[in-house]
Amino acid sequence: MDELTAATKQYRPQLEAVREAKERISKVTLLTPLASSFTYSRKFNANIFLKREDLQQVRSYKIRGAYNKISSLPKDQLNKGVICASAGNHAQGVAFACNKLQTKGVIYMPVTTPRQKVEQTQMFGGEWVEVVLKGDTFDDSYKQAVVHGLEKSLVFIHPFDDPKVIEGQATIALEILEQAGAPIDYVFAPLGGGGLLAGLSSVFKQLSPQTKVIGVEPEGAASMTASLQEGKVVELQTIERFVDGAAVQKVGAINFDLCRDNLHQMLSIPEGKICQTILDLYNQDAIVAEPAGAMALAALDLFSEEIKGKNVVCILSGGNNDITRTAEIKERALLYSGLKHYFIVRFPQRAGALKEFVETVLGPNDDITHFEYSKKHHRENGPAVVGIELKDAEDFAPLVQRMKDYNFYGQYLNDSPDLFQFLV
Known part of the structure; x- marks a missing residue:
């Protein structure tokens, strides 16, 4: 889905659809904690809460959108099977859903995907999925998966640019609003293709319009920032692939439209800063976060004055970090500092x-x-x-x-x- 059609341009996630998604995925997702962070609250003199999506069964929020989409398919389509492309977390969500629903899935992943994510995908999918490693980036894998899907008449499960996926991710917003004991002033969330922020910001716009929703993406793959500046979806020619869960050359067309209307601000964060945040989370709070998962927290320094005394939620979106990357993470953090x-x-x-x-x-x-x-x-x-x-x-x-x-x-x-x- 490369451009907005007349139908998708008018699409706005409805609360009823998000609530239906919440009910549908409740069979496979955890109600992850909205945990107060003593470390970051003290550091920023604010009430910082972490939405711990790294604690999901597949260690990321992606299970929400993947399961919502696949479980909503008609039986005849499920019988044909599904196909997707992913840098790792969406792949695990699709694999888990295929295994749970007993439908065949073909999962394309970049050759550069960390080994840990490939192995986890195979483990969650079992005999129900086939993993195909193709291309250097998500966008390379995506293009080949689309061709394969058309040839075999498989339903393509987009990782972010699909209404059912967006509605699945939007269930996080419903949970946050139910769990929070007070009005929320800021929400910081990571952005790759934009599915999470498209859904999240849409729900907050309807239920808590005073909340400022901030999107955060890696400096080396700032595709949403470029698109918002141009007023249209822009495809980056080259990207830095280190933050694999958020390194896309082109954001979703539906997501761009929603984020443009709903986000308070879009930020891009240096990869070295993200690495330092990963190390801080591990050393100070014993939390294992992947690069994309730590992005929201990495952005707080840029809002240190604005958030003083405020209620702030950061989406800790994933914990699929390969221990073999630790040396590189430390190196990047030292270079940045x-x-x-x-x-x-x-x-x-x-x-x-x-x-x-x-x-x-x-x-x-x-x-x-x-x-x-x-x-x-x-x-x-x-x-x-x-x-x-x-x-x-x-x-x-x-x-x-x-x-x-x-x-x-x-x-x-x-x-x-x-x-x-x-x-x-």
Whole structure:
């Protein structure tokens, strides 16, 4: 569904349909807690509540929309089977629904999908699903899944741009309003294709219009931000795939229309900031959040003044994080915070040069965490790629100055993304 048809352009989620969805999915979803966060409430001097969708059986809210859509299909369509494309969480929701409803499903996922999400999809679906890894991005998988579905007459279960999916995700808003003991001033929620925010914002617009609904997406895949700026759905040519649960090149057409009308504001957050939030959640609250799941909390810094003394809900949308990504998450967080830096350092090719660098250039709290060097004969200097971790970001400028003063400075790599990715 690439463009709005006359029918879908007029579509607005009706409360009756959302309430029906809530009843329909109650067989398979959990009433996830709306938990007060002591850590974030103290940090922002506000009442911060976390809607813990990471505690669903498939560890994300996606089960809501997937099950609502599939369970509402006529029996003859269920007998033919369904097909979907997903970066991971929607796949697990579809797989769970197929197993529960005993209908065959074909699930396309990008080749780059974290292994943990692929294995979970296969586990939830069992014998009822076939997982097909195709394409580098969600959008690549989506296009191939659509073709496959048309060839085999399978019902396509869109991860976000479908009324039944939107209504399923919108049930979160009903739960929040039922669980909250006081009026809600702000809701922060993540956005990839826009299904969650389209449904969420529509319900709040009708039942709690004073609530400001804020959308949050990754800076490297800010497709809704670009679309809202252009006044139409925009397809990004390239995206950063790290926040796999929200990395889409093109938001849903229905969702764009609803978000444009209902959102208070749209934010894009650097991936490094999201990584730091993941680490904070784990270290401070023992919560395992995936990158997309932590985005809403990562955005609170941008509203630190506005939310003081307010009632704020953040959707913690998913906890499907692969432990093998921990090193990358830590690295990105350190780079974002200015504590990790990579250089090409030019070492004089003589004995004692490294010792001189350590003793005269490095500060007392600086640590070498990466070192690649190959001695070049018949040359005065030999370049090395050196990674240095600082205790305080303010130590960076003095470190660079000492490198230059002692003729070790070659090139700063953090500001050269292509070279940085190649070397480190």
